[in-house]
Amino acid sequence: MQNLPLLANILETSFTQASQRQLKPRDYDIKPSTLLYGGAKVGKSALALFVAKNYKKPIYVDATDWRLPLDALFKFLPSFAQDYGADLLILKHPPKDSPLPTLPTLLIQRDTSNTPEGFKQQAISPLSFSEFVHFCNKDPATLLARFLKEGNLPEMLALSSHEKMLKKQALFTLEFGAQTPLFKAILPFQAKSLSTNHLYTQLKKQLKISKDTLYRFLASLQANQMLLSIPTEKGYPKLYFYDFSLPYTFSYSHPLPPVFENMIALELARFFGLSTLTSLSSVLRIQTNQRAYCFLPLAFPTQEQLEYSLPLLLKKIPADPLFCISLNPLPFSCKLPCTLCDFLTFCLKILPTL
Known part of the structure; x- marks a missing residue:
């Protein structure tokens, strides 16, 4: 059985840890239910984290982090989000067909190949x-x-x-x-x-x-x-x-x-x-x-x-x-x-x- 307190601690602290860097505004108007896509190092994650600063209890999940037990994490995520009172989820490079909890979500991917229904696609470019x-x-x-x-x-x-x-x-x-x-x-x-x-x-x-x-x-x-x-x-x-x-x-x-x-x-x-x-x-x-x-x-x-x-x-x-x-x-x-x-x-x- 997975350690649920450990998973809860990961989800509670992930946004704070990820946003411990200088985040600046970009010339984009980003709303929930948006898929941010683009090439390497264009600032997709930084932009999502900056947007999340306007929310009270955001959650950030980087599915490329090999330390995360993804299957257990995605099963635990809906109940945790409800109990935690999460108001935004940032999900980076989730596995294909991963279930999304019913809360405002920003997705970060390289391309648009796995865009969930109802999501707007927003290409993120390098800096003008x-x-x-x-x-x-x-x-x-x-x-x-x-x-x-x-x-x-x-x-x-x-x-x-x-x-x-x-x-x-x-x-x-x-x-x-x-x-x-x-x-x-x-x-x-x-x-x-x-x-x-x-x-x-x-x-x-x-x-x-x-x-x-x-x-x-x-x-x-x-x-x-x-x-x-x-x-x-x-x-x-x-x-x-x-x-x-x-x-x-x-x-x-x-x-x-x-x-x-x-x-x-x-x-x-x-x-x-x-x-x-x-x-x-x-x-x-x-x-x-x-x-x-x-x-x-x-x-x-x-x-x-x-x-x-x-x-x-x-x-x-x-x-x-x-x-x-x-x-x-x-x-x-x-x-x-x-x-x-x-x-x-x-x-x-x-x-x-x-």
Whole structure:
């Protein structure tokens, strides 16, 4: 027979122990009966724990904790919750078809494959730049280089730059196991438009993989939004990563332009919604029911480059408002019908007004 006092003590103290870290608000409105899903270290648990601070007697169960006797715990949970007067349950990675007690519940999973009936699905993304600024509480101008190099995963903020890289390497090695070489091989294709078959053709030059293995792996990455596949006018999707800095985790020589483009794509997907984002003739386009915009990421454009390329580009894209976004403020203006802005100004001042 299981030790019921021990189970009761685990359930009584689990939330307090789990929330003994700095928890900050995110730009999400989370209510009970919500399944929070997303990639590794995006802050799903931290967000749920922050929400739970508004409740009097929350319970937190991390089903990945190998110390827990899960069968006995789930049998004991309904009666304990009633006697304890629990008003919220946070359940992290529960076993498939685990029974849920009749109290407000937040579920945390990698994807939506086991969503209970009546639950809303909420994808949790890494930090937007405005959230990153809020978390770090420093001058945005001093944070941009760090954001660009180290990425947007909130669970990594407390680490030094070197520790962060090693921690990410260990994290993804643990996350993907034998598929880690495949994950690393996909990273150089950041912001490239190509079919899965073309990707397979390129990857099989360096890895012994089957097409089925690649398809399953890509599907799993897309299911938890670690990989974003953005439609293009050519029919071949563009590939972006949930953490734009991932290529830097495994390479010293990855180029900046695709990382910067990935940064912009994530900001747009987060603000407008992933389903509104497409890629069209080197620009990122947002199309909603009410409005449409085009965004051209150019990390270090010159005046000559813009004066030559923009007229050609404007002939290929719809007559939507066009924003040309650079990494730093530009020392020149543009007479063509577009808005020049740097990344900080765009994220913190322009984007919230669109």
